[in-house]
Amino acid sequence: MAEENNDFLKVNKGIKQPELINRQAVERLRKNKNILTVSDYVTGIKNGNTSILGKAITLIESHLEEHQQIASEIINQCLPMSGNSMRIGITGVPGAGKSTFIESLGYYLLQKGHKLAVLAIDPSSEISGGSILGDKTRMEKISASNSVFIRPSPSGGSLGGVARKTRETIIVCEAAGFDIIFVETVGVGQSETTVHSMVDFFLLLMLAGAGDELQGIKRGIMEMANAIIITKADGENITKANIAKNDYTNALHLFPNSESGVNPKVACTSALKNTGIIDIWNIIIDYFTVTRQNNYHIEQRQKQAKQWMHQTISSFLTDNFYNHNSIKEKIVQYETKVVSGEENPFSAAHKLINEYLNSVHDIKNI
Amino acid sequence: MAEENNDFLKVNKGIKQPELINRQAVERLRKNKNILTVSDYVTGIKNGNTSILGKAITLIESHLEEHQQIASEIINQCLPMSGNSMRIGITGVPGAGKSTFIESLGYYLLQKGHKLAVLAIDPSSEISGGSILGDKTRMEKISASNSVFIRPSPSGGSLGGVARKTRETIIVCEAAGFDIIFVETVGVGQSETTVHSMVDFFLLLMLAGAGDELQGIKRGIMEMANAIIITKADGENITKANIAKNDYTNALHLFPNSESGVNPKVACTSALKNTGIIDIWNIIIDYFTVTRQNNYHIEQRQKQAKQWMHQTISSFLTDNFYNHNSIKEKIVQYETKVVSGEENPFSAAHKLINEYLNSVHDIKNI
Numbered sequence: 031m032a033e034e035n036n037d038f039l040k041v042n043k044g045i046k047q048p049e050l051i052n053r054q055a056v057e058r059l060r061k062n063k064n065i066l067t068v069s070d071y072v073t074g075i076k077n078g079n080t081s082i083l084g085k086a087i088t089l090i091e092s093h094l095e096e097h098q099q100i101a102s103e104i105i106n107q108c109l110p111m112s113g114n115s116m117r118i119g120i121t122g123v124p125g126a127g128k129s130t131f132i133e134s135l136g137y138y139l140l141q142k143g144h145k146l147a148v149l150a151i152d153p154s155s156e157i158s159g160g161s162i163l164g165d166k167t168r169m170e171k172i173s174a175s176n177s178v179f180i181r182p183s184p185s186g187g188s189l190g191g192v193a194r195k196t197r198e199t200i201i202v203c204e205a206a207g208f209d210i211i212f213v214e215t216v217g218v219g220q221s222e223t224t225v226h227s228m229v230d231f232f233l234l235l236m237l238a239g240a241g242d243e244l245q246g247i248k249r250g251i252m253e254m255a256n257a258i259i260i261t262k263a264d265g266e267n268i269t270k271a272n273i274a275k276n277d278y279t280n281a282l283h284l285f286p287n288s289e290s291g292v293n294p295k296v297a298c299t300s301a302l303k304n305t306g307i308i309d310i311w312n313i314i315i316d317y318f319t320v321t322r323q324n325n326y327h328i329e330q331r332q333k334q335a336k337q338w339m340h341q342t343i344s345s346f347l348t349d350n351f352y353n354h355n356s357i358k359e360k361i362v363q364y365e366t367k368v369v370s371g372e373e374n375p376f377s378a379a380h381k382l383i384n385e386y387l388n389s390v391h392d393i394k395n396i
Numbered sequence: 397m398a399e400e401n402n403d404f405l406k407v408n409k410g411i412k413q414p415e416l417i418n419r420q421a422v423e424r425l426r427k428n429k430n431i432l433t434v435s436d437y438v439t440g441i442k443n444g445n446t447s448i449l450g451k452a453i454t455l456i457e458s459h460l461e462e463h464q465q466i467a468s469e470i471i472n473q474c475l476p477m478s479g480n481s482m483r484i485g486i487t488g489v490p491g492a493g494k495s496t497f498i499e500s501l502g503y504y505l506l507q508k509g510h511k512l513a514v515l516a517i518d519p520s521s522e523i524s525g526g527s528i529l530g531d532k533t534r535m536e537k538i539s540a541s542n543s544v545f546i547r548p549s550p551s552g553g554s555l556g557g558v559a560r561k562t563r564e565t566i567i568v569c570e571a572a573g574f575d576i577i578f579v580e581t582v583g584v585g586q587s588e589t590t591v592h593s594m595v596d597f598f599l600l601l602m603l604a605g606a607g608d609e610l611q612g613i614k615r616g617i618m619e620m621a622n623a624i625i626i627t628k629a630d631g632e633n634i635t636k637a638n639i640a641k642n643d644y645t646n647a648l649h650l651f652p653n654s655e656s657g658v659n660p661k662v663a664c665t666s667a668l669k670n671t672g673i674i675d676i677w678n679i680i681i682d683y684f685t686v687t688r689q690n691n692y693h694i695e696q697r698q699k700q701a702k703q704w705m706h707q708t709i710s711s712f713l714t715d716n717f718y719n720h721n722s723i724k725e726k727i728v729q730y731e732t733k734v735v736s737g738e739e740n741p742f743s744a745a746h747k748l749i750n751e752y753l754n755s756v757h758d759i760k761n762i
């Protein structure tokens with residue numbers, strides 16, 4: 031019983047598919063129950079089957095131990111096929127026109143023969159469970175294409191944090207042949223930093239005319255941006271957009287030269303007039319060309335790999351803790367004590383940790 | 397040596413101040429070196445010494461094991477003196493006028509004899525380390541008062557997450573006699589959910605005229621809000637502000653009745669004209685009166701206590717991992733392997749976790 035809890039650790043010890051004696055019978059059972067094996071998933075992903083890709087991402091995002099085991103193995107097998115996409119982060123305040131921009135740029139990329147995955151980090155409502163970003167319907171023009179995969183992932187939940195498994199999702203999308211990955215995020219908070227740590231290129235969308243009011247966020251977010259795009263640059267907005275373009279260009283001059291060797295660019299776009307998209311794509315292409323030549327691209331990926339390792343550690347630690355049999359029972363008891371005021375949350379946490387470390391010890395001695 | 401790693405767990409086993417034989421000599425040494433004991437901290441906090449309070453918060457936010465041990469004990473001793481403040485979350489997009497609003501409301505509260513702590517969760521720049529919220533100078537009118545304690549806390553850092561230790565900071569501020577705590581946060585992202593999980597009342601500041609553009613965030617954030625304040629309601633803005641007030645009031649009617657028993661209110665304010673502050677304070681006071689009577693206040697605090705327990709567990713797990721002697725060395729080795737591509741970050745994380753769980757076992761056997 032206790033042994034089970036460390037099973038997930040074996041996943042990386044080279045044990046792939048256990049050779050069962052009655053393997054065929056098990057397989058038949060699985061098929062009847064519609065349960066996919068790891069190799070079903072990996073084959074499906076390799077073949078670009080988006081339905082299987084979607085199911086794999088659901089496993090990756092699951093907190094259940096049995097799902098995590100399969101997910102770990104899927105990720106491990108997908109890793110050698112990953113890494114070749116352009117990973118592009120797209121952020122901006124709500125109302126800046128992210129969906130419309132992604133739709134326009136996405137449509138252009140589809141026509142150029144690219145395969146596009148859009149991963150939207152969705153700060154879902156804590157109370158209603160409702161989604162802020164909404165569903166695929168907001169990108170009707172591209173969502174019907176087989177070359178597009180749109181996936182909103184919830185960021186909510188006290189144990190989850192921001193975009194708990196976006197890195198892993200990028201890996202499986204790349205293995206499925208998507209050569210451009212958009213990671214979309216809402217707002218001007220912590221999530222940008224996280225997204226920045228998993229993409230190659232970071233794009234900030236701004237509304238013309240909102241410039242002055244957004245002074246407050248300029249430095250932190252602007253420092254991360256490889257391009258600032260002023261949206262809705264049409265009609266009466268054109269003058270405002272051009273002023274904003276100048277303002278941002280001047281502001282960016284005040285920053286030290288980019289480590290990447292490519293200083294950030296500012297551009298205007300209008301979804302209404304369908305302008306600016308090609309310019310913006312050229313900015314992105316130029317960036318990748320230069321940074322692939324000067325090795326910044328690979329250096330940044332290496333830095334990100336380190337961050338990924340640390341975030342995986344943190345996520346495994348909590349998963350292992352909560353999946354521990356001796357903890358599962360105690361958690362409920364301590365929650366009751368904390369709610370009744372019998373125990374303060376801080377010392378309850380200490381006691382549970384102590385309990386956990388002791389039982390890790392006991393398991394090894396069985 | 398190995399024993400040291402579990403020392404922090406002893407903190408909660410009733411061991412307070414070890415009775416050293418040459419205690420006086422140690423005390424003298426400490427004083428010469430300007431090192432405060434736990435009881436120095438607790439006494440200082442109890443006496444409302446803001447300099448010691450500030451130092452205690454620095455310890456609370458520290459990642460160092462020796463600091464965490466002292467911090468845990470300080471928090472434990474402060475907990476019985478905590479819980480009696482009004483915990484108020486204040487959020488809004490950059491430019492909505494949070495600082496000005498806090499200054500106006502804060503000034504009013506000081507005159508009423510309250511003691512106010514302002515804890516600003518600061519999404520500091522990842523690259524420059526620079527701060528977005530700036531420093532105390534932005535609240536000149538109140539920052540000079542002895543009854544005000546302003547503390548920006550960085551949210552950055554890959555291991556940190558959003559406002560890692562704000563709950564603990566609230567506890568020590570309450571023990572120091574602050575009866576009103578503002579938790580201020582920037583932006584419209586994940587941080588609101590976290591802040592909402594640690595305050596009694598959640599206040600959303602909105603700019604008049606930005607209403608339509610902010611449709612996208614309405615549901616998630618608005619559901620959390622106990623009051624929506626439209627700022628800068630003066631001069632030419634008055635009409636816009638009143639329209640916005642109507643719009644938000646109507647929008648709020650579409651939501652189900654609040655669990656708290658008090659439906660969210662909408663109000664306008666102008667820092668320029670110094671209007672609206674008393675109305676807003678009355679909204680807050682009414683909310684606390686009703687929710688204290690109908691027990692919602694205590695129920696919410698109990699729910700939050702549970703969340704706090706879980707977040708403390710998560711933070712202790714990572715701290716314990718990284719402070720582990722056998723891990724400290726290995727981390728660097730694995731980072732090198734990950735950067736060189738010899739090991740993928742995902743399996744490196746697995747191996748380190750395995751290493752950690754094995755050494756937890758070994759330590760117990762020594």
